[in-house]
Amino acid sequence: MAVTVDPITAARTAPGRVPIARSVLMCRPEHFTVVYRINPWMDPALPTDTDLAVRQWEMLYDTYVGLGFDVQLIDPVDGLPDMVYAANGGMVVDGIAYGASFTHPERQPEGSAYMEWFAQNGFDVAEPENVNEGEGDFLLVGDTILAGTGFRSDSKSHEEIARIYGREVVTLTLVNPSFYHLDTAVAVLDSATGQEHIAYLPSAFDEPSLEILRARHPDAIIVNEEDAAVLGLNSFSDGYNVVIAARAKDFERQLRERGYNPIGVDLSELLRGGGGVKCCTLELRR
């Protein structure tokens, strides 16, 4: 069932919060299953329900279409069950797609599959020299890229994206293996320059990184452990509508208080691979 929200009407109801329709890349989880364990959420001993994963993913797809997003699709590849987590396939800013180079051998073939798609769809592809997992660890906030390290992306990739995009890159170190990508611990709510607004989970970071977050984002929403534990921060915002895990109730309340329109979706089956809303969503910035 599609969720239909008229973005123009919605914006009128929330002064200051302006939705900007996004262009995103997604990958239908036709081959989703959990057959290896590369993060604490995954347990190959438990059976997965691929049809349920597809149905839940379709709710997310329909939600984006209802919000007026341009949703592009990459063909899923048999044998690459994590390909549904499109956010890890690269980072795309200014029409330049910086390819992913995955940490774990199980996911490495995804890098070239995504780079081929970028090249075939009119993006300039920057082949990566360093290990990185795309938007899983890189988040554009205003003109700055927040970049995660500690579990997956090598900090050398942070220098690489600074050169490629000519933007400030701020390194943040993750310390909790359950929050192994930056997009499990930080949500970008408003990425417009001058309006930057984020939410984050303090315990996911080392102390120097926390100081950076506090100094740069004093007005951030602080998300509690309970909501983070359902990957509530792994959300996608157009500046007004914020698509989040339906179970992240306190985050939902805080978003409403701050003038956003939270939209809950249930991706419980995909959570068993260690991913949520944002993981399934790669933003294409032309």
Ligand SMILES: CN(C)C(=N)NCCC[C@H](N)C(=O)O
């Ligand atoms: C929010 N997260 C974590 C992501 N951006 N991606 C999910 C990747 C899941 C995959 N099984 C893995 O462990 O790589």
